[in-house]
Amino acid sequence: MADLRVVFQQVPGSEAQTVREHLDFYNVGATGLSTYYPVNYFLKNVRDEVMGGLLGSVWGGWLHVTILWVDESVRGQRWATKLMDQAEAYAVERGCHSATLDTHSFQARPFYERRGYEVFGALDDYPKGHQKFFLRKKL
Numbered sequence: 001m002a003d004l005r006v007v008f009q010q011v012p013g014s015e016a017q018t019v020r021e022h023l024d025f026y027n028v029g030a031t032g033l034s035t036y037y038p039v040n041y042f043l044k045n046v047r048d049e050v051m052g053g054l055l056g057s058v059w060g061g062w063l064h065v066t067i068l069w070v071d072e073s074v075r076g077q078r079w080a081t082k083l084m085d086q087a088e089a090y091a092v093e094r095g096c097h098s099a100t101l102d103t104h105s106f107q108a109r110p111f112y113e114r115r116g117y118e119v120f121g122a123l124d125d126y127p128k129g130h131q132k133f134f135l136r137k138k139l
């Protein structure tokens with residue numbers, strides 16, 4: 001083990017999956033909760049181009065929304081609402097009691113608050129001059 005080294009890779013390959021899987025195995029062993037479900041919804045146009053999407057996961061009774069994005073050309077048409085509705089409904093089907101996500105002060109905090117999410121934490125100057133908010137909601 002003395003021959004180990006730290007290696008930087010901007011674009012990780014299978015190494016990233018190996019690290020994720022080992023952390024997942026640890027989490028299952030520590031909690032006994034092995035039911036994990038990826039949550040990936042995409043908004044596509046007639047050419048099959050991705051115009052938006054929601055990425056996240058379901059584990060431990062929680063929906064965690066990692067990313068929600070809608071292309072500027074189709075914003076204001078309730079697509080983000082539809083993506084969130086789908087993800088939250090799926091989470092409830094999978095037995096979730098709550099949802100969590102984070103957003104920055106220049107992103108969509110009012111949108112999430114209108115959906116019933118509440119801020120439970122914040123980081124100042126992330127990035128400088130802005131805040132990062134952590135939100136949760138009972139489903």
